[in-house]
Amino acid sequence: MADIRTRYDALVIGGGITGMQAALDLGEQGYDVLLIEKYASIGGIMVGLNKVFPTLDCSSCICTPRMAESSHHAHIQVQTWAEVRQVEPEGDGFVARIERKARYVDEDTCIGCSKCELVCPVDVPHEFDQCLGARRAIYIPHGNAIPQKAVLDVEHCIFCGKCEKVCPTECIVFDQEPEMVETRVGAVIVATGLDITPMGKKPEYGGGRFLNVMNPLAMERVQSSNGPYGRVLRPSDGKIPRKIAYVQCAGSRDRSIGIPYCSRVCCMYALKQALLLRHYIHDVEVTLYHMDIRAFGKGYEQFYRRTMNEGVRVIKGKVATINEVENNDVVVRVELLDEGGRVEEHRYDLVVLAQGLVPAWHAHGVVACAEADDGFMATPEAKINPSYTTLVGVYVAGVAAGPKDIPDAIVEAGEAAMAAAGRLQRIGWHRAPAAAAAAH
Amino acid sequence: MSYRLNPGLSEELAEFGGSTVNKCFNCGNCTAVCALSEGDTVFPRKIIRYLQLGLDRRIEESPEPWMCYYCGTCSETCPREAHPGELMMSLRRWLMTRYDVTGLARRLYTSTRWEVGMLVGVALIVLALFVVPGLLGAPFGFSAVQGDALEHVRLDLFAPKDVIHIGDLILAFGLLVMLGLAAFRMMRFVMRGEHAPQAPLAVWLQQLPQLLIHGVTQKRWLACDRDTRGPWLRHFLLVSGYATMFLLVVAFLPWFQRDGADFHWTALFGYYGTVALMALTVIAIRGRLKKADPYHAFSHVTDWLFLILLFLTALSGILLHVFRLFDLPWPTYVAYVAHLMIAVPMLVVEVPFGKWQHLVLRPVAAYLVAVREAGARARVEAAAPQAVAA
Numbered sequence: 001m002a003d004i005r006t007r008y009d010a011l012v013i014g015g016g017i018t019g020m021q022a023a024l025d026l027g028e029q030g031y032d033v034l035l036i037e038k039y040a041s042i043g044g045i046m047v048g049l050n051k052v053f054p055t056l057d058c059s060s061c062i063c064t065p066r067m068a069e070s071s072h073h074a075h076i077q078v079q080t081w082a083e084v085r086q087v088e089p090e091g092d093g094f095v096a097r098i099e100r101k102a103r104y105v106d107e108d109t110c111i112g113c114s115k116c117e118l119v120c121p122v123d124v125p126h127e128f129d130q131c132l133g134a135r136r137a138i139y140i141p142h143g144n145a146i147p148q149k150a151v152l153d154v155e156h157c158i159f160c161g162k163c164e165k166v167c168p169t170e171c172i173v174f175d176q177e178p179e180m181v182e183t184r185v186g187a188v189i190v191a192t193g194l195d196i197t198p199m200g201k202k203p204e205y206g207g208g209r210f211l212n213v214m215n216p217l218a219m220e221r222v223q224s225s226n227g228p229y230g231r232v233l234r235p236s237d238g239k240i241p242r243k244i245a246y247v248q249c250a251g252s253r254d255r256s257i258g259i260p261y262c263s264r265v266c267c268m269y270a271l272k273q274a275l276l277l278r279h280y281i282h283d284v285e286v287t288l289y290h291m292d293i294r295a296f297g298k299g300y301e302q303f304y305r306r307t308m309n310e311g312v313r314v315i316k317g318k319v320a321t322i323n324e325v326e327n328n329d330v331v332v333r334v335e336l337l338d339e340g341g342r343v344e345e346h347r348y349d350l351v352v353l354a355q356g357l358v359p360a361w362h363a364h365g366v367v368a369c370a371e372a373d374d375g376f377m378a379t380p381e382a383k384i385n386p387s388y389t390t391l392v393g394v395y396v397a398g399v400a401a402g403p404k405d406i407p408d409a410i411v412e413a414g415e416a417a418m419a420a421a422g423r424l425q426r427i428g429w430h431r432a433p434a435a436a437a438a439a440h
Numbered sequence: 441m442s443y444r445l446n447p448g449l450s451e452e453l454a455e456f457g458g459s460t461v462n463k464c465f466n467c468g469n470c471t472a473v474c475a476l477s478e479g480d481t482v483f484p485r486k487i488i489r490y491l492q493l494g495l496d497r498r499i500e501e502s503p504e505p506w507m508c509y510y511c512g513t514c515s516e517t518c519p520r521e522a523h524p525g526e527l528m529m530s531l532r533r534w535l536m537t538r539y540d541v542t543g544l545a546r547r548l549y550t551s552t553r554w555e556v557g558m559l560v561g562v563a564l565i566v567l568a569l570f571v572v573p574g575l576l577g578a579p580f581g582f583s584a585v586q587g588d589a590l591e592h593v594r595l596d597l598f599a600p601k602d603v604i605h606i607g608d609l610i611l612a613f614g615l616l617v618m619l620g621l622a623a624f625r626m627m628r629f630v631m632r633g634e635h636a637p638q639a640p641l642a643v644w645l646q647q648l649p650q651l652l653i654h655g656v657t658q659k660r661w662l663a664c665d666r667d668t669r670g671p672w673l674r675h676f677l678l679v680s681g682y683a684t685m686f687l688l689v690v691a692f693l694p695w696f697q698r699d700g701a702d703f704h705w706t707a708l709f710g711y712y713g714t715v716a717l718m719a720l721t722v723i724a725i726r727g728r729l730k731k732a733d734p735y736h737a738f739s740h741v742t743d744w745l746f747l748i749l750l751f752l753t754a755l756s757g758i759l760l761h762v763f764r765l766f767d768l769p770w771p772t773y774v775a776y777v778a779h780l781m782i783a784v785p786m787l788v789v790e791v792p793f794g795k796w797q798h799l800v801l802r803p804v805a806a807y808l809v810a811v812r813e814a815g816a817r818a819r820v821e822a823a824a825p826q827a828v829a830a
Contacts (some may be wrong), residue, residue: 204473204517249467249519253519254519255518255519255520255521256516256517256518256519256521291467291519316468317467317468317472318467318468318469318472318519319472320469320470320471320472320473320517321472321473321665333472333473334468334472335468335469335471335472335477335482335485336468337466337468337485341468341471341482341485341486342482343471343477343478343482
């Protein structure tokens with residue numbers, strides 16, 4: 001892996017679909033981009049999704065080409081397993097301090113042969129599969145990962161040395177140290193994406209204690225053909241779930257847990273997952289409890305209708321409590337608003353919480369951009385310059401700026417890239433020949 | 441059935457403390473999270489919907505607000521911070537003004553000036569009762585403080601038991617009539633409603649014990665999902681202390697009111713009642729100040745006055761007792777009058793027109809709901825006898 005140079009045109013923080021798109025849009029114009037990703041592979045959330053609404057395209061099939069393109073692009077340098085620690089204005093541009101975390105594997109020599117992970121005796125719940133599957137203590141992040149390079153999880157490694165013995169290129173470096181590197185850039189694009197809303201403040205929903213209450217990303221993995229089970233099974237006993245419920249607004253539009261906003265995508269991803277469950281499991285009963293259905297995008301309302309036509313039951317009423325009963329079945333209690341306000345309890349094999357979106361990253365202490373009240377990056381000119389942050393030269397795109405779906409994130413990535421390109425032209429950063437020559 | 445809407449209902453409720461009606465977006469979380477909301481008795485959302493629509497007659501016809509014991513779970517989990525528990529609370533205040541025929545309850549709840557004015561007015565009448573007879577030449581009250589009454593505590597001269605006892609009985613009778621009237625009005629409202637209990641007389645009689653059970657134990661409160669044993673016990677002890685004192689004064693006054701330092705066993709009950717009142721009013725006042733529990737987060741003026749009056753009643757009673765034991769004539773007489781000037785207004789104003797109506801309204805509501813449920817069960821059984829047998 002190439003060393004990080006002392007100068008680039010733009011720094012993109014976050015290697016998900018938004019960050020990759022922004023980097024590509026800049027790279028295609030000839031700007032040199034440094035793309036920093038904290039995980040060991042680029043691809044972000046999208047590469048772990050099963051299918052995308054409303055087209056039901058295979059998510060990884062349309063995401064992996066972007067990943068490959070980003071990582072092979074002449075003007076884009078991808079650095080995974082690294083985090084931006086500080087971005088400070090300096091002259092016309094910025095100086096960025098980036099930590100390359102210790103991978104304990106030499107990226108230049110690792111050939112991604114997988115021999116290390118095959119001999120590693122340690123099984124660890126795999127974050128990429130929402131901890132439903134396992135990985136090894138040394139592992140290649142996942143089948144579609146880019147780069148296909150191993151990373152060693154020093155927290156769980158028992159230092160038995162088996163991987164080192166079997167590695168054909170002797171690329172395992174147990175004494176690797178994290179490294180701080182400094183570079184100068186003319187513009188920064190923040191594309192740090194999302195986490196799903198934590199459920200700790202919602203004890204009525206079990207707070208993660210119930211085996212058969214899943215988060216939506218776990219359901220994406222379970223539905224994926226390369227997921228942890230390879231088919232849809234429920235976690236507690238591996239049986240095929242025949243009765244499944246979706247609980248909408250589980251962590252959105254809820255002032256009691258401090259998240260008053262609508263996360264925008266939950267209705268659609270839940271409808272999509274529910275529809276696919278009807279395709280994947282014969283005779284499955286899928287019920288979706290909601291406050292309202294917000295199907296706002298192109299083709300979304302039609303998709304909502306289709307979902308109902310294909311047998312997903314959509315019921316108005318916010319689920320108030322979720323409890324586990326014998327056999328790890330799950331009981332939800334809800335007022336059926338369209339049926340005279342009757343309160344009923346229903347038992348399910350599996351419940352999916354349609355958790356909302358929260359920012360995965362906070363600028364505080366890294367770059368002097370303000371946050372909005374909702375915790376996402378502040379966008380003071382949200383209407384006319386949606387990618388502008390409170391700091392000139394730093395732009396934001398995707399969910400880092402607020403909840404949105406993939407098409408909107410891609411549009412915003414393009415907007416941020418154009419705004420950054422305009423700035424690079426304006427300040428003459430790209431053309432500064434002396435500096436460029438020094439850098440190359 | 442047609443209804444006249446009251447578009448100003450939510451503004452009206454704001455005068456009773458509930459100002460969040462229009463925050464509610466009807467998700468149904470509150471109803472489903474409430475363990476007491478079951479069968480045909482569903483609240484708070486349905487009732488809040490009535491509020492939003494201005495269906496005041498429907499609300500009058502609903503016993504549901506009285507089935508809520510304000511554990512606060514709905515308020516804590518409400519996605520809109522619409523505080524459904526507090527809305528139910530203010531709705532109970534509003535309903536009491538609907539049950540009241542005099543219009544005084546409404547004045548009391550919507551105007552602090554009226555409330556304080558009425559309390560002070562009744563207190564002055566009590567004071568006058570100890571002053572005026574003397575001016576007219578009767579040896580009662582302050583005019584009786586002469587001779588031996590100056591040397592020793594002689595309540596038998598200052599306020600003879602038989603006279604005071606008659607006053608107590610008149611007071612108790614008046615309160616009973618007013619409470620009965622409120623309960624009657626509530627029943628009439630509920631019976632005119634769409635969901636009125638429908639049951640044969642036998643069921644009405646069969647369910648009568650519910651009235652007593654709920655009146656004495658408030659046991660539905662314990663069915664809340666969260667642990668309500670603490671608040672339930674505190675409420676129970678407070679009521680037991682209060683009821684003890686009330687009975688001592690109304691039924692046992694000839695034995696309870698003593699002179700000098702002589703002791704009668706009724707004093708033991710007096711000590712219990714006093715300790716319970718003192719301790720629990722202090723705990724409740726502290727709770728309302730700290731606002732740690734959801735049901736203490738909002739305090740209406742009447743909530744404060746109620747606690748303060750109870751506390752002062754107990755305090756003045758203690759002073760009266762101590763002064764008498766130490767045989768201090770004047771302090772005893774003054775404490776006696778002061779005690780009555782606090783306790784009587786509290787009873788006359790707060791019981792028939794204020795918060796204390798709930799002591800009959802809750803059991804009556806529980807009774808009506810029990811009859812409604814039993815009636816519905818009977819109808820189901822009558823419709824499908826074989827299914828029940830199976």
